[in-house]
Amino acid sequence: MSDYLSIHPENPQQRLIAKAAAIVRKGGVIVYPTDSVYAIGCHIGDKQAMDRIRSIRQLDKNHNFTLMCRDLSELASYARVDNSAFRSLKAQTPGPFTFILPATSEVPRRLMHPKRKTIGLRVPDSPIAQALLDELGEPMMSVTLILPGDEYPLSDPYDIRAALEAHVDVLIDGGHCGLEPTTVVDMTGPVPEVTRQGMGDFSA
Numbered sequence: 001m002s003d004y005l006s007i008h009p010e011n012p013q014q015r016l017i018a019k020a021a022a023i024v025r026k027g028g029v030i031v032y033p034t035d036s037v038y039a040i041g042c043h044i045g046d047k048q049a050m051d052r053i054r055s056i057r058q059l060d061k062n063h064n065f066t067l068m069c070r071d072l073s074e075l076a077s078y079a080r081v082d083n084s085a086f087r088s089l090k091a092q093t094p095g096p097f098t099f100i101l102p103a104t105s106e107v108p109r110r111l112m113h114p115k116r117k118t119i120g121l122r123v124p125d126s127p128i129a130q131a132l133l134d135e136l137g138e139p140m141m142s143v144t145l146i147l148p149g150d151e152y153p154l155s156d157p158y159d160i161r162a163a164l165e166a167h168v169d170v171l172i173d174g175g176h177c178g179l180e181p182t183t184v185v186d187m188t189g190p191v192p193e194v195t196r197q198g199m200g201d202f203s204a
Contacts, residue, residue: 003170004161009033012131012174020170021135028169029053031145031160032132034068035125036096036199037153038160038177040168041068041142050141056167058148065141066098066120067107070133077106078139079121085187092185094125096199100186118188128174144181152179 005016024030024043029052031040042049079101103119146153154160157173183200186193
């Protein structure tokens with residue numbers, strides 16, 4: 001049975017955030033809301049928790065996880081970013097974007113795209129996600145909460161609880177989320193390229 005925590009979407013209760021973060025630090029798998037959809041995540045260094053997420057989502061070993069970061073101050077540890085790319089990132093974060101960037105040697109190999117040596121990074125504009133990342137003091141590995149065979153992500157906390165209560169360690173109910181995932185922007189080439197159009201408008 002997972003811990004089911006009802007957390008206010010605009011003013012997250014610090015006591016509950018701390019409880020969720022403690023579970024993640026101990027190797028727990030968490031479901032939490034973002035500014036786009038619900039995500040499922042775990043501690044950045046925990047291979048066992050990562051394997052559990054792969055099992056829940058039925059992902060193959062080449063599926064990219066995203067590093068959820070508090071802000072751009074964490075970027076330098078995990079990605080190589082030139083001045084031009086940094087200006088683009090700064091203009092669009094926090095927000096519903098996932099940026100594909102060249103990974104640094106700090107990134108565990110299992111998190112990188114195996115051939116391209118890239119990493120997906122995201123700074124969510126969500127009080128709950130921000131509070132959780134702030135309490136952890138480091139990024140989380142995450143993927144969109146879309147179950148095998150489903151066309152859209154789960155957006156209702158009660159549906160999520162019914163489907164995953166026996167499979168995750170903590171579930172944060174932050175109210176309904178949307179169904180549209182992030183816009184994915186590949187920043188590895190000479191100019192940014194939108195590879196998936198989602199909630200974010202990169203042209204803006």
